[in-house]
Amino acid sequence: MVCVLVLTGLAILLSAKTFSSFFDKTGTNLSSWEELLTSFNFWIIVLCTIGVCILVYFMLRRLSFFGKLKHAIKNVWEGILSLRRVRHFPLFIVYTIGIWLCYFLQFYVAMFCFPFTENLNVIAALLMFVVGSIAVVVPTPNGAGPWHFAIITMLTLFGVDRADAGIFALITHGIQTFLLILLGIYAMVVLPFSNNNNKTKAL
16 A cells, blocks of 8 residues: 555656646646635635534444444554564565566566557556556456556557557456466465475474
């Protein structure tokens, strides 16, 4: 979750021009947004909305599903706090960066396999990668469906035909899923032997 947030912030910083050109093409007037954000009435509405959200929060506390949601958030927070118990924290950071870098490069290299995406730059790849990473939050098998929708939508914004974008999303996601299956089978076979060896060494 932290890595996705960092990548999202990086993508926004590096693609400010892309967002600007996108707003220009869609006819969005950014000056009107500036006027809105500096309007007194706007902030009154914001404060009222916050008040309503707080009221809804206390109302939802009485419902059963709120306890489940609170428990899920607590588990995420405990997972983040568990980083304090990592023995070799610098090495943990290096491995984390390496894993996400390989994950991104797998997606980026796939873009060179198609004539309609090979000319897109690394910033475009980063944008699509971030949007796809956020989309997999939806509880579907390996993000199937939401990931495809996110990637297809982003590719069409970069001028790729929708049919071609669908082909790219289907093949790229299929390769990623196939790799995860292979690594999962490998882990199921190897980990029992590795655990036995560790127990033997401990004795």
